[in-house]
Amino acid sequence: MSPTRSLTPHTWLTWLIAAATVTIIARNPLYSLIMLGVAGIMYNRVRPRGASFPFNWLQLGGLMLFIPAIFYALSLHSGNTVLARLPAQWPLIGGPLTLEAMFLGASNGLLLLALLVLFATFNRAVASTDLIRLTPRALHHLGIVVLIALTYVPETTAQWRRIREAQAIRGYEPKGWRGWRPLLLPLLVSGLERAMDVAEAMVARGYGATEERPQSVRRQTVMLVGLAAAFLGWFLIFARSIWGWVLMGTGVGLLGWLVWRAGRAVTFTRYQSTTWQWADTWVIIATLIPLLVLFWLTPTALFYTPFPQLTLPPFQPLFGLTLLALLMPLYNPAFRLLPSPNPQTRP
């Protein structure tokens, strides 16, 4: 039995958002290291259903730690531990090169690397066709567009290969920029021809048979008001006003309600519905724990700066431990103890 057995895409999305939020808000290099470890374990143990990351992790990790360190050392010239000195007359990079600056650069790179691995885990765990289930109901048609595109990518790649072979048989070799015309234009035209066939097939199956009501002025006004409120709220949050949060919350709530209402007007049925299991509930609860602890921690506990003197970052063991809760999709007791309620969902 595989470690992660068919968690729903919604669960994975919640996991991703919680993990990414925790990583970004707790900008401590030690926590970033823990998150990197958690994400690395998840990436290795998760059952690959989607695309895997195309690059070499070790090389990428080294680059992401090394380059910002150098960049920061060359642009930021404060800190007590001086490693080398460039002549101060040099325009941007002149001055002392300090260990603190390098450390800040490396910790920023570490944060980015942890985020990358988190997103790569999500990509790997959820098949791209399952991601369509995450589209909001109101954007159902755009979800169909993405589905059509994903379905026809392999076919289009094969078509590209066929066109190249056909032209090569005729002794044609692309020379210069104009040489690509006889290759790219047939690809485009064949794609559009196929679009006509797909459209006919969709209409024959009843797509768009019910008339959609046009945009109502009421809906557009609510949209405008919601957007304006969210924008103003965001701006006020930067001005450190409590009204910022209130306003942004109102705007977001209004827009969320609008999207929900628009979704209710869309009717469709699913051939295969997503089954919600106990494992999903456990994972959701587990991923909320670090978020709660994070909001309970005071901001000063999270703030860390290596300047002026490099010191060990503050570390809250309790919080570090709760980060391990993000490994829940792997070691979920519900997978072992409780049987799946629907035997058809077993892989």
Next chain:
Amino acid sequence: MNTTLDTLQTHLTTFPWRFQLNLARWLSGAIYGLSGVMGAAAFVYPFILRMQGQAFNSGTTLVLTTGLLMICLLVLLLEVQGQVISAKVVAALGLMVAVTAILRFVDNAVPIPGGFSPIFAPIILAGYVFGARFGFLMGVMTLLVSALITGGVGPWLPYQMFATGWIGLTAGWLPHPSRPRTALILLAVFGLVWGFLFGTIMNLYSWPFWVGEATMSWEPGSGLNTTVRHYLNYYVITSLWWDVIGATGNVILILVLGQPVMKALRRFRDRFQFEWGPVGSEQ
């Protein structure tokens, strides 16, 4: 049922003036405008924060700004979708997105270093021929689909989707001169401008991550001018040449492929013009 807004719309559209005010179109334009401003603000938030005298590399501000941008994108998608959807448009969008998404990786045959990406030319041309809304959807969906098929979903994706969507949207707003050569040159210049603009704003997104704090937080008394100057330094060092290659690549692609591609797209647009409908709905 007559609500206040419907009554207002009726009054405005029957006002005895030469031109007719269309409230729905005005609201539509206002939504596009506001979301464009919000998107721009989300990209330049380091400067905004600096104007208020704060260090901008805090995690909460980044999470909030990404959230704001995603809301903006969601609302724009809802607004654009509401007007253009029929089976033909869905199918045409899907297939064109598929073709453009694989173009992103087809250029392995032509090794060009630098920031050249062949996806912008098709998006610009499609937006020009099919209209602003089609162009917007094509831009957003191409980025999404190519991210899905390569496993490249990341926190930069909403920003890329938003920026590319606006490339397609603004391409649809270009004027249509009568002479084809003028149109081609117009599109080429458009591709050049957006090549640089896209690089600049995507760089803006990555700036706080890589360098921003280094040049900003520890210099007391620096204001907006210094911030801008530091950002320009960062831009020149890191990505100016990248964007030059990207922008000129756009120009070359449009000049070389523009005419035949537009001819093919126009032919299909005219074929797409007919409508299926229930009996008795003809006007």
